[in-house]
Amino acid sequence: MESPQTLYDKIWQSHVVHDYAADSVVSRSAPSADAPVLLYIDRHLVQEVSSPVAFEGLFERAIPLRRPDAHIAVADHAVSTMRSRPNPKNSQAAQQVARLVENTAATGMPYIPERDARQGIVHIIGPELGFTLPGCTLVCGDSHTSTHGAFGALAFGIGSSQCETVFATQCLQQTKQKNMRVSLCGTLQAGVYVKDVILALIAQIGTAGGRGYAIEFAGPAVDAMSMEARMTLCNMTIEAGSRIGLVAPDETTFAYLKGRPLAPSVRQWNDACDAWRRLKSDEHARFDHELQLDVSALEPQVSWGTNPAQTSAISACVPDPKDAPAEAAESIRDSLAYIGLQPGAAIAGTRIDRVFIGSCTNSRIEDLRAAAAVAAGRKVADKVHAMVVPGSQQVAAQAQGEGLDKIFLDAGFEWRAAGCSMCVAMNSDRLKPGERCASTTNRNFAGRQGRGGLTHLMSPAMAAAAAVTGSITDVRELVGL
Amino acid sequence: MRINSVAVPMLQSDIDTDAILPARFLLLMSKHGLGQHLFHELRANALEVDPFVLDKPAYAGAQIILAAKRFGIGSSREQAVWALHDFGIRCIIAESFGEIFYANCINNGIVPITLFGEAHARIVEAANAGIPIRVDLERSTIILPDEQAIDVVLDDSHRAKLLSGQDDIDDILSQHKTAIANFEQRQMQHSPWMYLDDERLAVFDNR
Numbered sequence: 001m002e003s004p005q006t007l008y009d010k011i012w013q014s015h016v017v018h019d020y021a022a023d024s025v026v027s028r029s030a031p032s033a034d035a036p037v038l039l040y041i042d043r044h045l046v047q048e049v050s051s052p053v054a055f056e057g058l059f060e061r062a063i064p065l066r067r068p069d070a071h072i073a074v075a076d077h078a079v080s081t082m083r084s085r086p087n088p089k090n091s092q093a094a095q096q097v098a099r100l101v102e103n104t105a106a107t108g109m110p111y112i113p114e115r116d117a118r119q120g121i122v123h124i125i126g127p128e129l130g131f132t133l134p135g136c137t138l139v140c141g142d143s144h145t146s147t148h149g150a151f152g153a154l155a156f157g158i159g160s161s162q163c164e165t166v167f168a169t170q171c172l173q174q175t176k177q178k179n180m181r182v183s184l185c186g187t188l189q190a191g192v193y194v195k196d197v198i199l200a201l202i203a204q205i206g207t208a209g210g211r212g213y214a215i216e217f218a219g220p221a222v223d224a225m226s227m228e229a230r231m232t233l234c235n236m237t238i239e240a241g242s243r244i245g246l247v248a249p250d251e252t253t254f255a256y257l258k259g260r261p262l263a264p265s266v267r268q269w270n271d272a273c274d275a276w277r278r279l280k281s282d283e284h285a286r287f288d289h290e291l292q293l294d295v296s297a298l299e300p301q302v303s304w305g306t307n308p309a310q311t312s313a314i315s316a317c318v319p320d321p322k323d324a325p326a327e328a329a330e331s332i333r334d335s336l337a338y339i340g341l342q343p344g345a346a347i348a349g350t351r352i353d354r355v356f357i358g359s360c361t362n363s364r365i366e367d368l369r370a371a372a373a374v375a376a377g378r379k380v381a382d383k384v385h386a387m388v389v390p391g392s393q394q395v396a397a398q399a400q401g402e403g404l405d406k407i408f409l410d411a412g413f414e415w416r417a418a419g420c421s422m423c424v425a426m427n428s429d430r431l432k433p434g435e436r437c438a439s440t441t442n443r444n445f446a447g448r449q450g451r452g453g454l455t456h457l458m459s460p461a462m463a464a465a466a467a468v469t470g471s472i473t474d475v476r477e478l479v480g481l
Numbered sequence: 482m483r484i485n486s487v488a489v490p491m492l493q494s495d496i497d498t499d500a501i502l503p504a505r506f507l508l509l510m511s512k513h514g515l516g517q518h519l520f521h522e523l524r525a526n527a528l529e530v531d532p533f534v535l536d537k538p539a540y541a542g543a544q545i546i547l548a549a550k551r552f553g554i555g556s557s558r559e560q561a562v563w564a565l566h567d568f569g570i571r572c573i574i575a576e577s578f579g580e581i582f583y584a585n586c587i588n589n590g591i592v593p594i595t596l597f598g599e600a601h602a603r604i605v606e607a608a609n610a611g612i613p614i615r616v617d618l619e620r621s622t623i624i625l626p627d628e629q630a631i632d633v634v635l636d637d638s639h640r641a642k643l644l645s646g647q648d649d650i651d652d653i654l655s656q657h658k659t660a661i662a663n664f665e666q667r668q669m670q671h672s673p674w675m676y677l678d679d680e681r682l683a684v685f686d687n688r
Binding site: 017018020034035036038040042049050052053061063068069070072077078092093095096099110111112113116118129133135136141142143157158159160161162164165168169170171173175207208211212241242243261262263264265268271272275306307330331334424425426443445446447448451 | 505507508511512522550551555556557558559560562577581585589649650654656657660661664665671672673676677681682
């Protein structure tokens, strides 16, 4: 009888096309402990930034796209979020999108046009379409592909060269990770969200705490999460050093997927759910590393430095390098010099110039509702420029149906069209040098949101609170929670 | 594969791929010519009298970077590795790497070597002094200026890829085409919903 398996073990095992370790047995050479396997890739999301060179390679080899039906392409990184002011036709951004249009037409790859009602950030539209499914292997030339693990999909980011390999073979050579389980219990306090959970976890285990592992999130607090919350959780797993985040699929997952355009058909539905219900870690499955976190005590989190682990509770003070171990001290000093904060100063009260509510981390309907609840009846502070970028046109349409756009506009936020926007700052949505931004994104590295820009990561509710007060604020105090 | 070069010390931890190649250069659609944009902000912001370490005369023509912890974390952009390669870098020694970045290095002829502790410290000495070291990939060793050898640990498959420059796609299609087809046949039987027919894909106008 087989030993107990984790969810990761099961999905991995069911996608092995060839085990290279077996080759060394045949050739009688010393077997490598880390021999890769040839892993079948069920689904490939394609965007305009990582695909041009991959397509070029495919054309040069004169090999067809092996499985057009396993691919969906969309432009999200550099598209303009101002529909009235699209990227100029001869701009690099427009050319990159035009190239994607050509490439998808030439290969028969499904493509969602820029103006289409289903266009949006690749990690938002995949789930919306029911393209992301439990138990599938899914890749994209983007590190936040871990998002899709929320569905119990084995999903990870890859480079352009690997995109080409998937185009041509629908497989990738991959080495198996170790298993880590993060068990979350307790109940989130009012004003505290899953964004705060993942930020706190990264602060605890560091930007390489998950390196070498696939992380499964489990426990009653995860069971209670909506699909969107699970997506936020898995999205930032990469910032903890793990490419793979996983949540076992359950009835919440199935309810989300039922009836979506590319999800199993009515005829296939019961069989699919039967198969999906088997996708969970066995009771006695062994994890190489386990961690428990009680979310009840968590406060809203804010990053104070220049990597996602440099994060504290809103009530905390900026750390003092003098109090840190020597190795960390230099890093803290450098970060504080860039971000312009004083050691020991309270994080709350830091004045901000810009607010960005968007990105594949936090731009779904629940995120917009949380931010709108704070913005309602309040006004964006003087000298603050705040904008909301829905993650997809479908999210935008739903938000408009609920009147959220009106709430934001009345408060003085800009309401934009879908795209990655100021998370990656490849379009005109960028910070100017020295501008400080309260951001619902996933990375606060120096210059990430624009050369010389200063980023503070937080939840949508916290970002809205910063917008209406003009400084980093405890949203619970603002709204009286 | 042997690399004989001074190692450029970049000993800050968490040097991310946004720093290595800022996002706006991802609008370029070629893998060539990116070296001029490598570490763009750090190099542009440096003073003429105190240039960024890569631009210092002592490290001109260097093929090795010596980093600290978590080099290449963040965005998966392979363009960061293309920029490093275009600039002339063929080996990066670090205490740890971002995983996607590491895989991108293997696929682009840059040898990523993980070293820490005493071994790492010895190379820091040589790097700071501007004295060349030798990396011998076949023997999996680094030879220090005093001829002392440090063992390098690399997965067999990764070393093989770096040495032969073998092409993944050619390998896979020449050796595993049948296995892939068999996998798909079986999967179509037990998980037919994973295969979308033209009717389902009619939701996409362009098909």
